[in-house]
Amino acid sequence: MGSTGLNPAVSGARYGRWLGHLAVYVAAVALGAAATAFVLVVLETGVDRVGGGKVAWLAVAAPLVILAIARDLGAHAPVPYRNVQVPQVLRYLLSPTLLALAYGAQLGTGFLTRFTYSTHTAAILLLPLAIDNPGVVALTVAALALGKGVVVAASAGTISDQGPEGIDARLRWRPRGLRIMRAANAAVAALLLASCLTTGGVL
């Protein structure tokens, strides 16, 4: 939710300017995710070259995805990322454009902040298995960036420059919303993992 610090108030109440910041943010998320994907693809290729193949990569990734799913389902499972959010202090140190760039790159990279739900862990860790189809990799990175961009777009019209507080009015049913999000993310992450184990998957 730190990204909602990019609301229109921060951009000086000018929507044209804010849309520019939103575009910078989405592009930065995509760049951050692409950077992470690049690192993971290099690692997966290394595993492949030493004879491990995709099965070996899946043997490492699957337990981490399962832990993230368990966490979505309420278990206190360890997860492979830092349990911190983007630094709020940047909102006071950087210009809106640089703030959009910094938040986007950090949230897109993912491992620098907490992955909110298991779908993020699953999509990023299983992305190298799709490297034979660069179009799918590009679409995946774009989908993540688009999704995060939608969240920031929803802050349009908010009156606060205090980030999350501005959008809270649109998140009125918090406990139920969190339960729904956890269930939906766990289900989709489990489906994605299952797809790797079926004949229609990557194995």
Place this chain on the structure above:
Amino acid sequence: VATNAVRSHSSGDLALGLLVNPYVIAVSTAGAALAFALRGGISFAPLLVVAALLAGWSSAWSP
């Protein structure tokens, strides 16, 4: 950082609220994933894209 206030536009609140509505997010993404799974077996590529979309979109609801 500029801090000018922006007036809230109530007419757009409903539409913007829908962008982060948990049912809208869950039904559109989990529903799409389920549809992909039911239609042609559990196919990896479309599920990967849907999972990434949900990962980004659901970040509105931070635990």
